[in-house]
Amino acid sequence: MxxxxxxxxxxxxxxxxxxxxxxxxxxxxxxxxxxxxxxxxxxxxxxxxxxxxxxxxxxxxxNRDVAHTLDFVKEFIESKGGALFSTEYKNVRQKLEVQCNKGHVWNPTFQNLYHNKSWCPVCSGTGRRTYGKRIRVKD
Structure with a gap:
């Protein structure tokens, strides 16, 4: 450029x-x-x-119009084929509990999902696996 x-x-x-x-x-x-x-x-x-x-x-x-609601966050995650397990939302830096469509569960911030356009670290190959039915990746 x-x-x-x-x-x-x-x-x-x-x-x-x-x-x-x-x-x-x-x-x-x-x-x-x-x-x-x-x-x-x-x-x-x-x-x-x-x-x-x-x-x-x-x-x-x-920053005036950036106050997202829990419903907005949930709709965004569902539009990517995921599910939101968190029951409250305060701001873009709060960690959420999210599951991708392959069942991987991790704790991203909404800022990472929405603004940085990241998604499941296991599916993208950037996360680590643990034993158990769910796969949990800690930030």
Whole structure:
């Protein structure tokens, strides 16, 4: 992947594409944090490098709609052919008890399942097996 040529105009155009503005008066480098303002008035610092590689924008706005429910988590896991044994859900970093369609049980976080797009470590060959009817993999 060829990196774009960063400059203050690139920063301003990127902000404009997201209905925001770049408040930094000059370009400070691709790994230096620049000041931005989103369309909702939140001011935040980010690097041009993070914009391209992490596809990030305003953290406050992007986290606003992320509160998933237990039903959402369950539907997501079932859409992958799995089953959710956990009966409560607090946040994306909470460990869950999940079973894949081949019966392997492990304890991932929803962040790993949803955002990192991981699935059963045994089926993918990254887990370890234990004796018993269920296969349990500890993170």
């Amino acid at each position: 060829t990196l774009p040529r960063y400059d203050i105009n690139w920063c301003k155009n990127y902000a404009k594409q997201h209905n925001g503005e770049c408040l930094s008066p000059e370009y400070l480098g691709r790994t230096t944090r620049h000041l931005y303002k989103c369309e909702n008035g939140h001011e935040f610092y980010a690097t041009p490098f993070a914009h391209i590689h992490k596809k990030s924008w305003c953290n406050e706005c992007s």
